[in-house]
Amino acid sequence: MADPTTLTSINAASGAYRNARDMAGESTGATEGTGFAEMLAQSGRDTVTAIREAEAAAVSGLHGGTDTQAVVEATLELETTVQMAVSVRDKLVEAYKQILNMPV
Amino acid sequence: MDLLKSILTVAASGMQAQGERLKVVSENVANANSTGAAPGADPYRRKTITFQEMLDRDAGTSGVAVAEIGRDTTEFQLRYDPAHPAADTDGFVKVSNVNTIIEMANMREASRSYQANLNMFETGRSMRSQLLDLLK
Numbered sequence: 001m002a003d004p005t006t007l008t009s010i011n012a013a014s015g016a017y018r019n020a021r022d023m024a025g026e027s028t029g030a031t032e033g034t035g036f037a038e039m040l041a042q043s044g045r046d047t048v049t050a051i052r053e054a055e056a057a058a059v060s061g062l063h064g065g066t067d068t069q070a071v072v073e074a075t076l077e078l079e080t081t082v083q084m085a086v087s088v089r090d091k092l093v094e095a096y097k098q099i100l101n102m103p104v
Numbered sequence: 105m106d107l108l109k110s111i112l113t114v115a116a117s118g119m120q121a122q123g124e125r126l127k128v129v130s131e132n133v134a135n136a137n138s139t140g141a142a143p144g145a146d147p148y149r150r151k152t153i154t155f156q157e158m159l160d161r162d163a164g165t166s167g168v169a170v171a172e173i174g175r176d177t178t179e180f181q182l183r184y185d186p187a188h189p190a191a192d193t194d195g196f197v198k199v200s201n202v203n204t205i206i207e208m209a210n211m212r213e214a215s216r217s218y219q220a221n222l223n224m225f226e227t228g229r230s231m232r233s234q235l236l237d238l239l240k
Binding site: 069073077080084085087088090091 | 112116119120123228232233236239240
């Protein structure tokens with residue numbers, strides 16, 4: 001599903017997926033704090049929720065519970081969400097690297 | 105809600121609706137020859153489907169939904185077949201009011217509309233991934 005040409009690498013995607021899986025995805029309240037960290041945490045939680053929903057849809061689709069269209073929609077949503085999470089993460093890592101390489 | 109995501113939702117509702125429409129068409133075609141079982145009994149009555157706008161206030165979008173699956177009230181045709189179990193005392197059998205030509209035209213239209221919605225979905229998706237590619 002995850003096209004290697006669009007994602008930076010499959011490993012990056014699976015790493016992000018694993019990280020997201022370990023995160024607590026329960027509380028998806030409204031964004032109260034306006035800080036950058038809070039925003040990141042919120043989008044992380046949204047990502048986890050989307051992944052969980054897609055997993056549930058895929059499983060129930062394989063059992064014959066959901067119609068095909070819902071499974072396809074959830075899977076595509078999962079792809080886009082993971083892609084977005086990976087892109088943002090890559091960008092952050094890149095910024096961090098630039099700070100590390102700064103001549104002191 | 106994300107604009108590009110709401111495009112996908114609207115297109116998906118259109119695909120769902122056209123799927124329902126094709127289901128009704130297939131029921132009509134399958135039952136085109138269904139007659140009643142008892143003498144003078146009514147045969148299969150053609151099903152019709154109507155759509156309506158489905159407003160999503162949270163996203164501010166208008167999708168489509170099936171409004172009603174009704175029945176065609178056109179009168180049944182009579183066919184002379186005295187040997188049929190559903191034949192009345194004069195030997196006439198009521199046959200279904202399904203017109204296969206109309207159903208075929210309907211099928212084509214459902215298929216084309218589905219395709220149109222699918223293209224919309226595809227375009228929305230590619231726009232979204234193009235936007236994400238900016239981060240690379």
